[in-house]
Amino acid sequence: MADHRLRLGSAVHPHRTLAQLQRVLPRGRHCQSSSPEPYLTCCHLSPHLGGTSDGDACSTLRTNRPRWNVIQTDIRTLDPAPCAAQWHRPSLLAAGVPCPPFSLAGKQLGAGDERDLFPAVLSLVSAFRPRAVLLENVRGLLQKKFASYRERILHALAGFGYAAKWKLLYASDFGVPQLRPRAVLVALEQDAFHRFSWPEPQFDTGYSPLMGDVLRDSMxxxxxxxxxxxxxLAQRIAPTLCGGSRKHGGPDLGPSRARKAWAELGVDGSGLADSPPAPGTLLPIRLTVGQMALLQGFPPDWKFEGRKTSTYRQVGNAFPPPVARAVGRQIAAALTHTGNAVGTCDNPHTGKKEMPASESSRRPSPFTTPTVSM
Incomplete structure (x- = not known):
C-alpha cells in the first residue's frame, strides 16, 4: 500500500483534526496489571472535522481525565518523531476514524472523500509501531464495495509486521441500549495475534438494558x-444515534427514516431538548444530550464541554465506551498472556456486575481503562 504516503500529502486541507494522545499512568492509578510489565500505554486518536467542537472535545477529555496528555493538532501534518521519542512505544494505538466516507447516510466516497483519515492513521502506526492497533468505523465500511479498501488496510498493516482482522460488533451486546453496529479492526504483532479472541456478547436479549429503563429516572x-x-412505550433497543459532521446542520437524530424509528419510541427526533420534560409535557418528547450519552453507554458522571451542537456531536460520534472496554480487555489479555479476559461486566448505567451471555469462568483483564472515542 505504497500510495498511502502519496495520498497523505495530497489530502491535507485547512480543516482542523483532533488528535488525542494519551498515556495511561502506571499501575495503581489508571491501569492495573498482573503482568511483568509495570503498565500498558495507549495512544488514542480521535479525529474530528467539526470546527469548534475539536477544542471542546479536547476540553471534555481534560475535564474528565486531567492526568491524560491531550494534544489538539492535525494528524495529517503531525510530525510523529518527537511523540515517538517522548512516549517510546505504546502498547496500543486506538482510533475512531471519521465515518462520513463510508456511511450509508452519505455519498460513500471512501478514499475519494477528503475526510478519509485512514492513510494518516496508518502513517502514525508506521511511526509509533504500537504492539496493538484498534480501529473502528461504521458498518458501511464492511460492504462489498469497500472490500478492496479493507484489504489495502490489512496489507499495509501486514507490511508493518501485524496480523489483523475485521469484525462487526453490536453495542447492544455489551450493555448499551442501542443497536449501533460498528466495524472494528484489531491488529497485533504476530506472536500475540494467536492469543487474541473477540469479546463474546455480554448480554443475552433478555438481559440487555432497554431505552425506557435506562432513561426512566431522567425523564x-x-x-x-x-x-x-x-x-x-420505549421498552426496546434504541435506534443508532447519528452524530452528524461539519457538513451536517444542527443537532437532530438523523434523516427521516431514523426519525420515524424514534417516533415509535415516543421521541421527537427533529431536535434536542435543553432539559428533561417538565410537568404537562405531551408526547413525543425530545432527548437531552445527557440522555443521549446514557444511550451511548457513557457513565452518568461524564461531563461534556461545549454548546449543544458540539456536545451532541461528541456523544453521537463516539465509540460506545462499554464496547471499547470489552475489546480493549481482550487486546490486553493477548499482550499480557492472561488468556480470555471476558467475565462478569459492569452495567454502564448501574455500575453493578451483570452476568454475561456465557457463564464460563474467565480470568479478568489487566487492562481496565476504557478507550473513549470522542
Whole structure:
C-alpha cells in the first residue's frame, strides 16, 4: 500500500483534526496489571472535522481525565518523531476514524472523500509501531464495495509486521441500549495475534438494558407525570444515534427514516431538548444530550464541554465506551498472556456486575481503562 504516503500529502486541507494522545499512568492509578510489565500505554486518536467542537472535545477529555496528555493538532501534518521519542512505544494505538466516507447516510466516497483519515492513521502506526492497533468505523465500511479498501488496510498493516482482522460488533451486546453496529479492526504483532479472541456478547436479549429503563429516572427527574408511560412505550433497543459532521446542520437524530424509528419510541427526533420534560409535557418528547450519552453507554458522571451542537456531536460520534472496554480487555489479555479476559461486566448505567451471555469462568483483564472515542 505504497500510495498511502502519496495520498497523505495530497489530502491535507485547512480543516482542523483532533488528535488525542494519551498515556495511561502506571499501575495503581489508571491501569492495573498482573503482568511483568509495570503498565500498558495507549495512544488514542480521535479525529474530528467539526470546527469548534475539536477544542471542546479536547476540553471534555481534560475535564474528565486531567492526568491524560491531550494534544489538539492535525494528524495529517503531525510530525510523529518527537511523540515517538517522548512516549517510546505504546502498547496500543486506538482510533475512531471519521465515518462520513463510508456511511450509508452519505455519498460513500471512501478514499475519494477528503475526510478519509485512514492513510494518516496508518502513517502514525508506521511511526509509533504500537504492539496493538484498534480501529473502528461504521458498518458501511464492511460492504462489498469497500472490500478492496479493507484489504489495502490489512496489507499495509501486514507490511508493518501485524496480523489483523475485521469484525462487526453490536453495542447492544455489551450493555448499551442501542443497536449501533460498528466495524472494528484489531491488529497485533504476530506472536500475540494467536492469543487474541473477540469479546463474546455480554448480554443475552433478555438481559440487555432497554431505552425506557435506562432513561426512566431522567425523564421523571423534573416531575413529568408521563415518565412511566413513556418508559413502557420505549421498552426496546434504541435506534443508532447519528452524530452528524461539519457538513451536517444542527443537532437532530438523523434523516427521516431514523426519525420515524424514534417516533415509535415516543421521541421527537427533529431536535434536542435543553432539559428533561417538565410537568404537562405531551408526547413525543425530545432527548437531552445527557440522555443521549446514557444511550451511548457513557457513565452518568461524564461531563461534556461545549454548546449543544458540539456536545451532541461528541456523544453521537463516539465509540460506545462499554464496547471499547470489552475489546480493549481482550487486546490486553493477548499482550499480557492472561488468556480470555471476558467475565462478569459492569452495567454502564448501574455500575453493578451483570452476568454475561456465557457463564464460563474467565480470568479478568489487566487492562481496565476504557478507550473513549470522542
Amino acid at each position: 421523571a427527574s423534573q416531575g413529568w407525570e408521563l415518565a412511566d408511560v413513556w418508559a413502557g
